[in-house]
Amino acid sequence: MLFFIGRRLYQAVLVMLTVALIAFAMFQYVGDPVANLAGQETTLADRELLKERLGLNDPVLIQFGRFIANAVQGDFGISYRMRVPVRDLIAERFPATLELSIMSAFLALLVGIPMGVYTALNRDSWLSRSFMTLSLIGISLPTFLIGIFLILFFGVMLQWLPTFGRGEVVDLGWWSTGMLTSSGWRSMIMPAITLAIFQMTLIVRLIRAEMLEVLRTDYIKFARARGLSERSISFSHALKNTLVPVITIIGLQIGSLIAFAIITESVFQWPGMGLLFIQAIGEVDIPIMSAYLLLIGFVFVVINLIVDILYYTIDPRLRVEK
Amino acid sequence: MSLLEIKDMRVEFPSRRGSVTAVRDVDFELASGEILGIVGESGAGKSTIANAILGLLEPPGIMPKGEVSLDGERIDGLPIELMRKIRGKRIGMIFQDPLTSLNPLQTIEEQLVETIRVHLQLSESKAKKHAISMLDQVGIPEPDIRIKHYPHQFSGGMRQRVVIALSLCAKPEVILADEPTTALDVSIQAQILDLMRKLVRDTGVGMIIITHDMGVISEICDRVMVMYRGDVVETGPTKKILGNPDHPYTQSLISAVPRADKRMDRFPLVEYIEAAGTPHKPIDVQNHWLGGARNFGKSENEFLLSVKDLEMRFTTVRSMFKSRRRYLKAVDKVSFDIRPGEVLGLVGESGSGKSTVARLICGIYKPFAGQVIFDGTDLTSLGSRREVNVHRRQMQMIFQDPFSSLNSRMRVVDIVAEPIKFHRLASSNSEVLAIVDDLLDHVGLGAAAGKKFPHEFSGGQRQRISIARALATRPRFLICDEPTSALDVSIQAQVLNLLKDLQEELQLTMLFISHDLPVIRQVCDRVAVMRDGKLVEEANTEDLFNKPQNEYTRHLLELMPRLHSHAAK
Structure with missing residues (x-):
């Protein structure tokens, strides 16, 4: 087990180094950092000074080393436009995105898995047919459209829920959370649903397809022939076997929830990283972009590690004996 | 009163194009302590009967007519909850x-x-004790340790014992065994059959064994019921059915089983099986394309193929350090020679390395050490792709599984034409098509088969397509890796007849790999026996079967089911 995790960690570090290289290359080769910082009336001497201070005259390898050392400590430099350390910007925005993503991941799993199981077990009932039709709509409707509809109905027409922002947040010092106030929760509902719908429909279809596959296997037939209850067959035998391949995709999907919440965040003006990133792209704010890249890479690596460990605990065939 | 009684059973699978009747008006009884065999080829409806008894028909299957009684009580049509109490428990x-x-x-x-x-009102710890005693009863050593293991930690034979323990653990009165030994090696098969016989004797359960294998029937069954396309054609005591069957289908089925006791030139032609058709226009091989560029055995070399000290290793434990790596020697210093026009049989149980040898010879695997000398050239030393292809053309392979060895998205004509085009063996496209038509006709499919896709054919017909594809490069040497083990006996007889005809006509040299000794006896001139990657004995077929030298060969021969000698008793 330890050996297994050790090897996965080693691979994770390699992946992170590669991502760091790309992020670093952005600094180096996309635009000139000095030109971004300096105004029109900065003299040539001042520019040289700036270059020296930013360490841009050192060899590339040393710069890369410095970049990594800083990144490990959470220092991603200073935003070109906002003149604030990127770390503070991210610390301010990251909790918003993470809370939103985790909320919608929960929503997608909590609704998607039972729906997938139900549609696989009762293939021909009218309820599963309508679930499948709905999921088709969910997969094909663009996220922003769903968001705008929700705003129209529940925000504008019914006036039940706030249409933008996070509501009141409570600052815990290192984390600002909206989960402690009722206005925070109410603001969360619509963005979370919007973000969850696509994942949910994907999970329904995935679970259904895998489960149908598993239900056809010999061990399910044999379990039936032994007179085990349908409940035990469906849940403890079939569902567990279904989850093995599904976990990978669900893991990656949760990663992409965090990484690509951008559209939802823009629709609801959610003060998360997606919004920050979009602004950064518009303004060619490279430190923010590269920090975002590193952070998302890190999120994916962590999720993959968790998926691997889950695999290992669920599937005994991976635990090869020596 | 009999234990299990089936009356007038009919099973149908309704579909849009009308309903298919899988089982028609079947009646039979089973007594306690009796073993009834249901035998027939695929599609005969034997498994459907077992599923219908337990109420486990695959949808949309239904049983519109018939009665199933257990101990005098009707059990068909019971509500699901009551049915569950019968499944596994009774x-x-x-x-x-x-x-x-x-x-x-x-x-x-x-x-x-x-x-x-689920079935016995036992506490967790008592249930565990019972489970351990069940494992002990089915012959699993150290059951108290093994019970903690996962299925993948058991070998095939051991897993089948676990399956048997699972079926027996609630002490049922009837056991339905659907092809219980088909996936196992002969020696394991013998052990499992012994175990089943012993269980029936000790516990007095009634057992139904469903199989396509006449050998299994002759070993274990008291009575046999023969089925053909949903109908029962004949029922009777084993000795009577095997020795003196009344129905022509039973007769043809038994004559198709390869004899272990003597070699016959051909399998007597069996009626009642899918129409294979004889070629419409016979090919004169001396003048036809198929016979061209072939010096008909007049090779300068004494041996067409020699294998010298062939070795193959698979890494089982990877490590950065050489000393910690572990290997599995799949093929360990194997040497043999094949003369032109000879058929060499390679026999062994699963894992003996026989398929690996085939793959090494045709270059799918690169050998770890040793030489493969084909017509005087060492294939392992060839460097360029072109040189390799020249030899590869002369060597073709026929695989075991007729379902996965053909590309399901290509038409048959393209499948057979591909090797001709690849090796540029014909001058024009129209010539290629003419050759393909002739080939398909020659293997008994008819030229019209070319327009279809593989899924439109049965297993035996697909195997004929594979043979046509192999012939399309005008090979001198054919490697057949278990070519008939996925087929029904009567189809097997036809395919083996075809291979024999082709071999004689084209003077092909063959390496014939099989686990089935009677088949080997019918087809091969010489036999080599493999065990754990090593060659243990090599002899002429008749010598090997009559006076085997090696201990292991003798063991294998003893295990071989002897249908015909049994019937004669």
Whole structure:
């Protein structure tokens, strides 16, 4: 087990180094950092000074080393436009995105898995047919459209829920959370649903397809022939076997929830990283972009590690004996 | 009163294009302590009967007519909850493939204890004790340790024992065994059959064994019921059915079983099987394309193929350090020679390395050490692709599984034409098509088969397509890797007849790999026996079967089911 995790960690570090290289290359080769910082009336001497201070005259390898050392400590430099350390910007925005993503991941799993199981077990009932039709709509409707509809109905027409922002947040010092106030929760509902719908429909279809596959296997037939209850067959035998391949995709999907919440965040003006990133792209704010890249890479690596460990605990065939 | 009684059973599978009747008006009885065999070829409806008894027909299957009575009580049409109390508790079932019939994510203990506790009112710890004693009863050594293991930690034979323990653990009165030994090696098969016989004797259960294998029937059954396309054609005591069958289908089925006791030139032609058709226009091989560029055995070399000290290793434990790596020697210093026009049989149980040898010879694997000398050239030393292709053209392979060895998205004509085009053996496209038509006709499919896709053919017909494809490069040497082990006996007889005809006509040299000794006896001139990657004995076929020298060969021969000698008794 330890050996297994050790090897996965080693691979994770390699992946992170590669991502760091790309992020670093952005600094180096996309635009000139000095030109971004300096105004029109900065003299040539001042520019040289700036270059020296930013360490841009050192060899590339040393710069890369410095970049990594800083990144490990959470220092991603200073935003070109906002003149604030990127770390503070991210610390301010990251909790918003993470809370939103985790909320919608929960929503997608909590609704998607039972729906997938139900549609696989009762293939021909009218309820599963309508679930499948709905999921088709969910997969094909663009996220922003769903968001705008929700705003129209529940925000504008019914006036039940706030249409933008996070509501009141409570600052815990290192984390600002909206989960402690009722206005925070109410603001969360619509963005979370919007973000969850696509994942949910994907999970329904995935679970259904895998489960149908598993239900056809010999061990399910044999379990039936032994007179085990349908409940035990469906849940403890079939569902567990279904989850093995599904976990990978669900893991990656949760990663992409965090990484690509951008559209939802823009629709609801959610003060998360997606919004920050979009602004950064518009303004060619490279430190923010590269920090975002590193952070998302890190999120994916962590999720993959968790998926691997889950695999290992669920599937005994991976635990090869020596 | 009999234990299990089936009356007038009819099973239908309705579909849009009308309903298919899988089982028609079947009647039979089973007594306690009796073993009834249901035999027939695929599509005969034998498994459907077992599923219908347990109410486990695959949708959309239905049983519109018939009665199933257990101990005098009707059990068909019971509500699902009551039916569950019969499944496993009163009627147990054993499935064909032990590798897939256990849940891979649960330990043997979890699966046994759950089943036991569903049916017998036992506490967790008593259920566990019972589970261990069941494992002991089916002959699993150290059951108290093994019970903690997962299915993948058991070998195929051991897994089938676990499956049997699972079916028996609630002490059922009837056991339905659906092809219980088909996926196993002969020596394991013998052990499992012994075990089943012993269980029936000790516990007095009634057992139905469903099989396509006449050998299994002759070994274990008291009575036999023969089925053909949903109908029972004949029922009677084993000795009578095997020795003196009344129905022509039974007669043809038995004549198609390869004889272990003597070699016959051909399998007597069997009626009642799918129309294979004889070629419409016979090919004169001396003048036809197929016979061209072939010096008909007049090779300068004494041996067409020589294998010298062939070795193959697979890494089982990887490590950065050489000393910590572990290898499995799949093929260990194997040497043999094949003369032009000779058929060499390679026999062994699964894992003996026989298929690996085939793959090494045709270059799918690169050998770790040793030489493969084909017509005087050492193939392992060839460098360029072109040189390799020249030899590869002369060497073709026919695989075991007729379903996965043909590309399902290509038409048959393209499948057969591909090697001709690749090796540029014909000058124009129209010539290629003419050759393909002739080939398909020659293997008994008819030229019209070319327009279809592989899925439109049965297993035997697909194997004929594979043979046509192999012939399309005008090979001198054919490697047949278990070419008939996925086929029904009568189809096997036809395909073997075809291979024999082609071999004589084209003077092909063949390496024929099989686990089935009677088949080897019918087809091969010489036999080599493999065990654990080593060649243990090599002799002329008749010598090997009459006076085997090696201990292991003798053991294999003893295990071979002797249908014909049994019937004669």
